[in-house]
Amino acid sequence: MNRILKVMLPSFYFILSMTQITFAQNVAELCTKDFYKRGNGLNPLIMQIKRTISSVPGKNLTTTPKHLWTKGYVSNQVYRNGYEIYDLYAELIQMAEHEVLIEGMLFDINSPGARKIKEAVALLHEKRKKEGATKPVTVRIVWDIIGSVKGLNLFELMTKVKFHGRRAGTLFSQGKDSGDYQIGFPMKLDPKFVRLELKAHRHKNAMAVNHGKGIIVDRKIAAVTGSNIVNYHFTDEKKPGDRELMVDHAFLIYGKAALSLADEFYNLWLKNNGSDGKTTQYNGNVKADKEYKWDGKPFGSVSISSAPKIVPKKFPPVPRFKETQYQGNAKLEEYPVGYKPPRWLGWSKEEVTLAIVGRDAFGAKRIVKNSINAQNAAFVGALRHAKNHVNINSPNLNSFDLMDEIFFAVKRGIDVNFLLSKDYQNYNWWAQEAGENEKAVRHLLRDINCLRKEKKSIGNFNLRWFVTRGNALSGAKKGSKGFTKWDSRVKTKFYNHNHTKFLTADNQIAIVGSANWDEQSWYNSRELNVLIHGHKITNSLCQKVFKDDFVRAEVIGKPVFKKSIACDMKKYKKNERARLDRMVKRSWVKQITK
Numbered sequence: 405m406n407r408i409l410k411v412m413l414p415s416f417y418f419i420l421s422m423t424q425i426t427f428a429q430n431v432a433e434l435c436t437k438d439f440y441k442r443g444n445g446l447n448p449l450i451m452q453i454k455r456t457i458s459s460v461p462g463k464n465l466t467t468t469p470k471h472l473w474t475k476g477y478v479s480n481q482v483y484r485n486g487y488e489i490y491d492l493y494a495e496l497i498q499m500a501e502h503e504v505l506i507e508g509m510l511f512d513i514n515s516p517g518a519r520k521i522k523e524a525v526a527l528l529h530e531k532r533k534k535e536g537a538t539k540p541v542t543v544r545i546v547w548d549i550i551g552s553v554k555g556l557n558l559f560e561l562m563t564k565v566k567f568h569g570r571r572a573g574t575l576f577s578q579g580k581d582s583g584d585y586q587i588g589f590p591m592k593l594d595p596k597f598v599r600l601e602l603k604a605h606r607h608k609n610a611m612a613v614n615h616g617k618g619i620i621v622d623r624k625i626a627a628v629t630g631s632n633i634v635n636y637h638f639t640d641e642k643k644p645g646d647r648e649l650m651v652d653h654a655f656l657i658y659g660k661a662a663l664s665l666a667d668e669f670y671n672l673w674l675k676n677n678g679s680d681g682k683t684t685q686y687n688g689n690v691k692a693d694k695e696y697k698w699d700g701k702p703f704g705s706v707s708i709s710s711a712p713k714i715v716p717k718k719f720p721p722v723p724r725f726k727e728t729q730y731q732g733n734a735k736l737e738e739y740p741v742g743y744k745p746p747r748w749l750g751w752s753k754e755e756v757t758l759a760i761v762g763r764d765a766f767g768a769k770r771i772v773k774n775s776i777n778a779q780n781a782a783f784v785g786a787l788r789h790a791k792n793h794v795n796i797n798s799p800n801l802n803s804f805d806l807m808d809e810i811f812f813a814v815k816r817g818i819d820v821n822f823l824l825s826k827d828y829q830n831y832n833w834w835a836q837e838a839g840e841n842e843k844a845v846r847h848l849l850r851d852i853n854c855l856r857k858e859k860k861s862i863g864n865f866n867l868r869w870f871v872t873r874g875n876a877l878s879g880a881k882k883g884s885k886g887f888t889k890w891d892s893r894v895k896t897k898f899y900n901h902n903h904t905k906f907l908t909a910d911n912q913i914a915i916v917g918s919a920n921w922d923e924q925s926w927y928n929s930r931e932l933n934v935l936i937h938g939h940k941i942t943n944s945l946c947q948k949v950f951k952d953d954f955v956r957a958e959v960i961g962k963p964v965f966k967k968s969i970a971c972d973m974k975k976y977k978k979n980e981r982a983r984l985d986r987m988v989k990r991s992w993v994k995q996i997t998k
Contacts, residue, residue: 431955434821435946439792439910444756444938449789449912453935456785457759457778459994464777466762466930467667468700472778473759476661477708478941480749482948483654486637487739488746489629490517491716492654494524496621497543498531499712502703503696504543505620505669507932509613509918510632511547513587517633521545523723525598526590532597540599542696546673547633548605548614590725599696603673605930609767615925616762616918616932620669622703625712626662628917628934629654630905636898640740642874650903651872653949655916657934658711658751661758663702668760668932670698708751716745756938761915765930770837772989774927775805779919782935784809784993786909793819793863795950797906798921799828802838805990806921807848808983814852814863823954825901826869826961827879837923842965847979849969854976867964868957870902875960878902905933906949914942 440447454473462469483489497504504525512518525543532541593600605614620626631637631652639649657665721738763777787794787809794813801807801824810820830840838844845867852865870878878900907915917933919925936942 431951431958433792433911434795434954435908435911435943435951437792437911438939440912440939442939444754444940446757446937447912449786449791449910450757450937452789453782453785453913454759455994456788457761457781459992460776460778460781464764466671466764466778466932467664467760468671471664471667471760473757474661474664475755476657476659476758477711477751477755478758478936478938478945479656479658479751480941480944481656481746482945483627483629483656483746485639485641485651486517486631487743488716489627489631489637489652489654490520490633491719491745492627492656492714493517493619494520494719495714495716496619496625496627497521497524498528499625500528500541500543500621502541502622503620503666504528504541505666505673506543506545506618507547507614507669507672508545508617508633509548509615510634511545511587512634515633515635516638517631518587519723520719521633522587522589523719523725525593525600526725529591529593529598533594537597540595540597540696542599542601544601544603544669544673546603546605546614546669590723605672605765607765607767609765609928611769611924611928612765612767613929614672614765615929616668616672618665618669618917618932620662620666623663623666624703624706625656625658626665627654627656628665628932630903630918637903640874641872643740644872644874644876644900648898649872650898650901651870652903653906653916655934655936655945656714657758658708659706659755660702661760661934662706664758664760665932665934666698667700668762671764672930674698708755711751713748713750715748718743718745752938752941756936756941758937759935761933761935762917763919763925763929763931765928767928769923769927771927772992775990776992779931779933780805780926781993782915782933783907783919784990786907786913786915787813787818787820788993790818790909792910793821794910795821795823795906795908795946795954796921797823797902797904797950797953799825799901799903799905800836801841801921802836802844803921803923803926804837804982805926805986807838807844808986808990810848810865811851811855811983812987814865815855815859816863817861818863820863820865821950821954822865822867823870823902823950823957824867825878825903828898828901830879845964846969849964850972851976851979853969854971854973857971857973868954869961869964870900870953871957871960872900873956875956876900877960902953904949906945908942908946908950911942911946912939913937914945916945 465472483492528541617631618626618628629652636648636650637652639647641649641651761778761782763779766774768774813820824841828841833840838847848865855862905917905919914936915933919931919933925931
């Protein structure tokens with residue numbers, strides 16, 4: 405290993421020092437300044453990221469290679485919190501004429517999000533019946549078994565469906581003798597109008613969960629999100645009271661990119677069949693695809709002139725199909741006082757370049773081959789090739805590989821602005837590569853302060869703890885202490901966290917989707933992310949998703965620690981050797997030297 409390091413380190417240092425910047429980033433430039441003056445035209449950053457992603461062999465992609473890079477229109481509107489996100493899902497479902505594809509990790513069948521989805525499918529059925537449709541809309545939903553019940557497989561029973569998803573019996577149903585779905589569906593669907601198919605992802609390795617989240621309708625319009633279909637996204641952010649809150653965002657895309665996202669969905673759906681002859685790693689519980697098989701084709705042409713102008717309605721707190729509410733359940737969540745659906749802001753003025761940068765599930769920890777995927781290449785490419793700054797939202801930070809890339813970006817003069825949730829998932833600190841968030845941040849700040857002693861001009865690692873719009877610091881109830889690493893999984897609650905996964909580099913590219921900055925998303929989980937290229941649309945998204953929260957956190961989420969983190973040169977030297985060892989393991993990433 406030492407001989408390899410001696411040979412390879414000079415080239416690594418040369419590459420990492422190539423784009424030394426000569427100007428300082430400030431808050432005014434966080435989202436707005438156009439550093440390349442190319443508009444949506446290709447520039448050095450996207451070309452370098454594209455080459456970095458080309459390091460990934462086709463077999464490791466979650467799409468077919470032709471669907472990796474694509475084009476599409478991106479909405480200027482972002483959807484924040486469960487009310488907006490699942491009202492959007494409901495609107496999209498009711499628009500469907502051919503197909504609805506939904507994937508996720510957690511699927512709580514009694515949550516407001518699940519009930520909104522079921523309500524929308526029921527309304528779609530009534531609409532199709534009234535119109536006298538002669539061909540059904542196929543609705544396919546896949547979620548993760550282990551993720552849905554925190555390690556128990558009882559939820560798997562809910563996917564043993566038959567007769568177009570319908571099952572007679574009373575398990576998780578309304579108590580009727582027949583006609584009930586095990587997800588608590590409110591009515592019997594006539595497969596002439598709507599065909600509902602359910603699958604659950606179950607990998608042979610317990611760590612290899614499906615963590616991707618999104619919806620695709622008619623292979624024309626899609627939304628990607630980090631949001632789970634659970635209760636804690638449905639909370640008033642300004643006045644959460646004693647209830648859990650997890651802030652999240654969804655991003656809406658129209659055009660050819662939706663077909664590429666459908667291709668990604670079927671990459672998972674078909675693996676999950678368990679009898680496709682290609683893999684034994686997945687064992688879904690239904691035999692689907694006998695009709696309306698995936699053919700890789702669009703449902704007609706797409707043009708921006710025919711793109712939907714969605715203005716989400718208030719989805720009724722008391723649904724039309726009351727059976728979506730189980731006896732003893734609360735009503736569908738009341739909207740917060742003064743809540744208004746988001747105002748439609750339209751699409752990007754022209755098609756932009758996009759890439760589906762996901763990763764497949766493997767499950768074995770810290771094995772290099774499991775890190776070779778489009779997602780990791782996109783993150784590394786953004787940090788290695790940005791020339792001014794990178795903005796990041798994530799609920800957690802504990803992957804040494806990603807922390808290394810932050811360190812090296814700062815070393816060559818890049819400002820890394822990070823909005824992090826305080827105390828997020830402290831309950832499983834022992835399972836995380838770098839431990840709990842605070843420990844990981846201390847690790848980075850300590851080494852960066854040592855770096856300042858060696859190098860005069862470096863960038864800044866500007867980290868803030870997330871703060872809600874109600875000015876509550878993440879990780880604790882208002883007026884309460886945060887949770888510690890000793891809290892149990894059952895006891896720990898998700899108070900006031902930001903669950904959004906978002907990155908921008910040089911105000912030119914954005915990466916949105918499901919991937920956290922942790923070991924799980926780097927090595928283990930299946931993830932769904934979209935890379936969006938273009939200064940104008942990146943500027944728009946950054947203003948709404950990152951800048952407002954980052955500025956608010958500057959006041960309340962700073963200082964991150966009461967005492968400054970002093971350099972520890974002994975630990976720094978040890979960590980430097982470990983960083984360089986890991987860098988050698990990431991040598992699969994292609995570099996550009998000019």
